[in-house]
């Protein structure tokens with residue numbers, strides 16, 4: 655049984671003050687929720703405050719949105735895994751489509767980040783997904799396979815168990831368009847099959863695969879109850895405590 659994992663990706667939103675007030679309301683909203691792992695990935699500037707407020711909470715885990723794979727040195731503007739670990743960050747989002755498209759991250763760079771995350775005992779959330787043009791050309795499965803094989807090169811089966819995959823069709827991110835539950839399930843089943851090819855079926859059956867792309871309280875339940883959908887990576891709808899909590903409740907056993 656895979657425990658659902660629902661993560662907030664706040665992107666370049668939320669000041670420290672907004673983070674504090676979010677957490678105050680959010681904690682009340684999720685008081686009765688059980689059976690779901692919750693992750694919040696704020697911007698770097700709010701990580702220390704959120705870490706302090708969470709105080710090692712088992713219920714809400716701290717995530718980061720990015721990091722650089724080198725240990726330290728002359729990398730202006732970058733943040734290392736050690737710096738994240740010092741703040742008790744547990745998960746790190748790697749290879750988000752915005753990092754790929756805007757900041758030029760390739761599968762090779764993403765792979766270095768996945769490997770560096772594991773070397774520092776951070777759990778990567780590896781994002782993969784096709785663009786609209788790729789889907790319209792019928793290439794979505796091929797794109798997923800390339801991104802998974804590239805991003806996960808050299809990752810051991812043991813490390814795969816500490817890796818979360820987020821299937822995020824680029825055309826559904828921040829657009830209000832959601833993949834249908836059938837499209838998402840199909841992509842997730844394919845993702846699991848690729849992972850089985852990289853390791854073995856027993857390992858692939860344990861790897862959690864999140865769906866991301868305009869997840870909202872209204873569509874969360876159906877998506878989260880597909881057989882191969884093990885959680886969600888939520889952008890826009892995670893900025894508001896109640897809507898993020900409703901998505902979590904849709905996947906939990908409240």
Ligand code: PEP
Nearest residue numbers: 827828866867868889890
């Ligand atoms: C995301 O960026 O990871 C995401 C899924 O965003 P949204 O929920 O806003 O589509």
